[in-house]
Amino acid sequence: MSITSFLLFTLFVSLTLHSKPLHSLVSSPYLSPTIIYPDYQNMLSKFKVFVYEPNKPFTFNSPAESLFYTSLRTSPFVTQKADEAHLFFVPFPSDLSTRSIARLVRGLRTELPYWNRTLGADHFYVSCAGIGYESDRNLVELKKNSVQISCFAATAGKFIPHKDISLPPVVFSDAPHAPSNKTTTFLGYFRHSGVKESTLAKELIGDPHFVIETEPSDHMTFVERLSRSKFCLFDYGIDVSWIGEALRFGCVPAVIADLPIHDLPFMDVLRWQEIAVFVGSGGGAGEAKRVMGGVSRDRYKRMRELGVTSSQHFVWNPSPQPFDCFNTLMYQLWLRRHTIRYVRRE
Known part of the structure; x- marks a missing residue:
């Protein structure tokens, strides 16, 4: 988001909160109308995501997955400094087999220090169809701990409420x-x-x-x-x-x-x-x-x-705007940035 857009949004928020009577806030579409605006601004200035580099370029099968991945990679949320990241994004193609996904997670576990700090609870990934329950330890931790962004409506048994996030159908500006x-x-x-x-x-x-x-x-x-x-x-x-x-x-x-x-x-x-x-x-x-x-x-x-x-x-939007689909998805991730630090298992 540009500085100009951010300043305009800040002005809009200020006018909204100080000019609307209480009954207008009650009829707001938001669960917490007095909290969401300042918290959203806080996200814009602080939220950092580290994106793992895939082994080779790939494409997603659905437009929604592709739009999210492209928007994330070009957004100001991405940091090259993993130590300052709130969350870590694990990219992999839609048609990757469960065995290959398990191998990918195993590589993150053994080659980099970040996964083991939370057993993947501060990681997220996009999978339109979602990942099911498997016996492999790597897949179990990915499924149970990491945030899954899957296409709405989610496949039965492949969505964990309050942890996972729905990727809405695509609507263009x-x-x-x-x-x-x-x-x-x-x-x-x-x-x-x-x-x-x-x-x-x-x-x-x-x-x-x-x-x-x-x-x-x-x-x-x-x-x-x-x-x-x-x-x-x-x-x-x-x-x-x-x-x-x-x-x-x-x-x-x-x-x-x-x-x-x-x-x-x-x-x-x-x-x-x-x-x-x-x-x-x-x-x-x-x-x-x-x-x-x-x-x-x-x-x-x-x-x-x-x-x-x-x-x-x-x-x-071609360039993400305040509270559009991409930024609202990021806001939901921002709400999940407080992760449990598990005891490291050997």
Whole structure:
């Protein structure tokens, strides 16, 4: 971030905290609205990350992984002085075998002093699919101790809440914003995956209050769908790739899931209960319609406004900006910089 951007952001924070009444802070999308701004500034000035040099150049399989890695390597957070680093980044390609990952960690353990100080608890890595539980000691420490950044929605059994971080689907900064005078036509919009047909989609097809489709004909049609729908339905575990775009266009997410969700993007930052509604899948279309229809006009307006505000955190910029996707991910890492110092095992 440039000095000019930092000064402008500081001014924005100062005006925000000193001009907003208490009720505005209560309706903030953030879990700790009075803490996040000064803590974020503290991160900008102090946070240091040491990036291990990979044995050979490689590419990631997903755009989100690639964007994060590129943004990190060119960011002011990176330090060449490992002794001043708060966290250490372990880079490896998406398709690297578990045996090769174990060998990589073994090399860090035997050749450098940093891993053994915390058994990897001050290290992090990116793996879209996530790493499972293996018997190899190196993989066990990587999985249980290091912070994993994996793509949302996380693969079942490969995400540890409160330690791991979700990598949101990619939304670019050149996308338009939600219209200020949005008039909704439909109660819900459901773009379901054609790979795994949704039972909920079958139940809602033909309902005049919903638009159901596998894929819009073009991007402008997609934008229109989002802008004209009060809620956007997401079948958790099937297709949540457009949740950032839904927020951006003022379509309140209605997430359909059997169990509580622990890997929503930026759970350390955003008050998801005030941004989205959550519906159990067992009740089918009737339950979904009941929950969405039961949201009062005032609550819906507040949720929509908070969602649009929150959408800035899902955006990737050519040059990272305050509170965009990259910097919010870094902020979540900053919150994890206080690691437990384990006793070294021989």
